[in-house]
Amino acid sequence: MATSLAHHLTTTPLQWALGGWTFFLLENVLLSENRTYLLSRLGDDTYHAIYGTCSTLAMGSVAYGYRRVRGAPPLLLGAVPTVGGKMVSLVCLSLGLGIISQMTPKLQIPVEYYGSVGKTTTPTPPPEEHVTNGPMESSETNDTVSRGWKVRCPFDFTDKKQQPHDGHVPPLYGVERISRHPGLWSLAFLGLGNAMLVPSLPQRVWLSMPVLVAFIGGAHTDSRYRRGMGGELPKEYDDMTSNVPFWAMITGRQGNVLEVFKDAVEEVKPLNAALAVGAAGMFVWRRGRGGMKMPVR
Template sequence: MSTAKISTLLASPALKWAAGGWTFFILENLILSENRTYLITKLGDDGYHYFYGALSTTAMGTVGYAYLRKVRAAAPLLWNVGGPVPRGAMMASFALNALGLGMASQSFPKLQIPVALVNVSAEESDGGAAPSVMGPSSPQQVATATAPSRAWKVRCPFDFTDSRAQTGTNDSGTGAADIHGLDRITRHPGLWAFGILGLGNALLVPSLPQRVWLSMPLMVAWIGGAHTDSRHRRGMGGQLRPELDSVTSNVPFWAMLNGSQGNVGKALMDFGGEVKGLNAAIATGAAAMWVLRRGRGKAPAFVR
């Protein structure tokens, strides 16, 4: 990006709108949640939540107004509005969208193909009745009669019995955290998935103020997640147990890569074994289709 474009961006009123609404949202959440106890004593529990809700609604209204009226397609531009997205930006966008959608997909029940080829014993295939054998039978005959066969079975497309992605404490009596799934990546997977998706989609638009607006949810995840952890460590509005705090992180993958979860290679392999594969595959496919569709460009739109 050229120095001229940076100067134009910094002087652009659209930039102030792009960052201002999100900054208001972050600050009001930080201030109100940090002073939660004091405000509840003054306003009461219901009054605090009404006040919190009113300010958050106002902040998000500002965010939405900024995007629709001030930021979308606003100059300065990196390429023509409606033009094709550069290949490098598309590749980076795909990686980020696949990661964000992949993280989001892991919060849903495990998907599975609704039909499967399973082993069925002779008794099951005969309606549960034992095979009738007249007279003495050889071991080969008995083995043939009871040998399992293969049959197609219809099953629910959601595997509600899969519990590998749940975090808890182990049963060793030590109280150590036994983490699984998304909790290996971050303590706030929903926030970070939203932020990463925003950043991925920011790369698909030519407007620099619009890119800033779309990237701001990443700041919400980083700052908001860190502040939530800080409050929970102090017992404000929740709990973050030290044994869980020591092996997880706010920033995605940091606890896995810095050795907090033990050997890095083993931590990555353990996580790979817990991933809901079909969920992740569908998310990756959706990310690819979205980026390819947006990357082709479309008819020129207005430019502010």
């Protein structure tokens, strides 16, 4: 068994699954960590030209790696996703799509039925023997109800983050509570969710590698920003947030855990989240309802 496993770990498809992402991660870490030194030696234009070229080559190797692993035989894994695998996939895809959905404008139903109650005053004429040329006195007030349909924009561009909260603007809102790097982790969750639905070990490894990129890449970015290299990370914001999703929330760094999660739920854009979870469910149902055949090369 050990010999078989060692053989599979040294196969060319698996090497491509690991190699492309590893090159991408190392290239970004090394060039950004030595940013100050390279800028002083090469200048801004040359540095960015080298950085862009290396990043392009790295992403090219990642894409080529997927081409190599996509047709790889199913090493060590069954051809049909397990129930547990489908559940993990659903959770991961829902998180990935959910984070992305919360970074976009709030969706709302474009047609709304409204009803409003107003007040109208009916003037009462004076008795005949007291008729004058002056204005009639008001003596009765009635309620009037206005109902109808109105069309509104399907996107609500109101930025609730800028609205006052207990006399101040809250330092954290929405996905900022979850992670300092929501973009990286949304891609990581999407990759991991897809990985649980494929039978090929090399393909599963390739799809799972963005998790490592998010963990190491996010931590390295935070480290650089704390040192003032290429950006900044204020201590107050650093103390209240985390790179790993939900870690700052469950460790109490944002306050009472139950209150924090309650606030996070209230800040969710419900229609965006519902569409994200629905799309994740449909994807898992279509990809995981039966056996999956690997493409023949």
